[in-house]
Amino acid sequence: MKKHLVWLRADLRSIDNTALSVACADLEADIAAVYFITPEQWQKHHVAGCRVDFELRTLQQLSKQLAALNIPLLIVETPNFKSQAQALLDLCQQHLFSAVYFNKQYEINELARDESVHQLLAQQQIDTFDFDDQCLVAPYKVLTGEGRFYSVFTPFKKTWLQCIYQQGVNIQAAPDKRPSLWLTPSDIPKHVTGFESHITEEIAHSLWPAGEEAALDKLARFCDEHIRNYKDKRDFPNLDDSTSRLSPYLAIGAISPRQCYQAAINKQQAYGSSAGIDQWISELGWREFYKHIMVGFPRVCKHQPFRTDTKDLVWKHDEAAFQRWCEGKTGFPLVDAAMRQLNTIGWMHNRLRMVVSMFLTKDLFIDWRWGEQYFMEKLLDGDLSANNGGWQWSASTGNDSAPYFRIFNPLLQSQKFDPNGDFIRRYVPELAHLDNKTIHQPHDKQQLLWLDYPLPMIDHKAACAYTISQFQQLKELPIGRAVNE
């Protein structure tokens, strides 16, 4: 009797899971799935406690679904990626698995781990089969006419859409039920020590219900009711339904990008095209663009800027200022509301991610890596490629970045995207009583004495001038740069 092991990693679902489908294609084989808890590695990658909780809750659901198909889900704990290969081999030998199936991950530590697993298992005649599953188009397949990776989004997107059109979108059904449950599924732990969630259980359960059913439900509701207005409404953080909020589900693979794309296309075919649908698909494109960047330019996995010349920037390492930013006490209401949203619900609206990352890097001139790490520590949807891409975009160290001289004005962003101040009111209760106009700049002299809210921690205009001058100095160092590279 053949036995196949499906190794689940960032693909915690039963539908449209390539590795699972292929492993189950052999109807004779016994199938089991395994998920590894690797606390030391997670610590190193700054995985958020709320994200660990989200994964555990998802595994809870998935274990039930798989058990109903007579596929036992096993949970194994091992400290890190290094110890994981041996742990996997032990498991294979214990249960006599002849092959291991998994979907690829593309970060460098994950790639190295998978390579060592492949080598170790091959020595024992255990086959490993890996699959491109995480993207609509595998993150090394969208290339320029000259066979190089794109570094600009627009031409990338054009080719990416062509690739999708040419290859088609094939969504795999969940596997058929196996004859019998041949192993006892593991209990799913409720916690992993060292990963306390910073958000309340109530928020976790109401905003982020776990499992692929919940994800598909969210997707369906978004496509039914909101996607057509996506382009017009997505930039207003106070409108909770204007974005899909599927990023956490995509990050852990409770839903696949193919399912997302197809749901949008189905609406297009049923009701005609719309700018909202195009825009939302374009956002799926950004997700894959940054995955391609990570594969094509692995230095972004190693804390290095995409634009190598920007490595000479001397970022400030101001702990106190950074702390104020983290806590949402900068004195800039929208920035503070945004940081408190992250600190409260483990997620931040995309517009606000730009506002706060631009503020940290351009107003405070603090190292973008500090912000990148803080985001990872707090985000349910923490994903290296997307998070790094976003931060480097704001810091002007990335590909296709914001030009260094185009710096968001936090006050204008506030007035434009939270015009009535309602979002600020939600997360900065000290300001809730202020009128729609004052709330964006509450530091009016008359308010100072009785307002329990900090003064703006920096003069935006002066900060801009300093930052621009720092970037301009880069250009005056061409000789040193040439030598260093």
Next chain:
DNA sequence: CTCCACTTGGC
């Protein structure tokens, strides 16, 4: 080589 086009803006 030329020419096009360029997420998220500010003043």
Next chain:
DNA sequence: CCAAGTGGA
């Protein structure tokens, strides 16, 4: 209207 180049065909 400014800004500064530059990736990509």
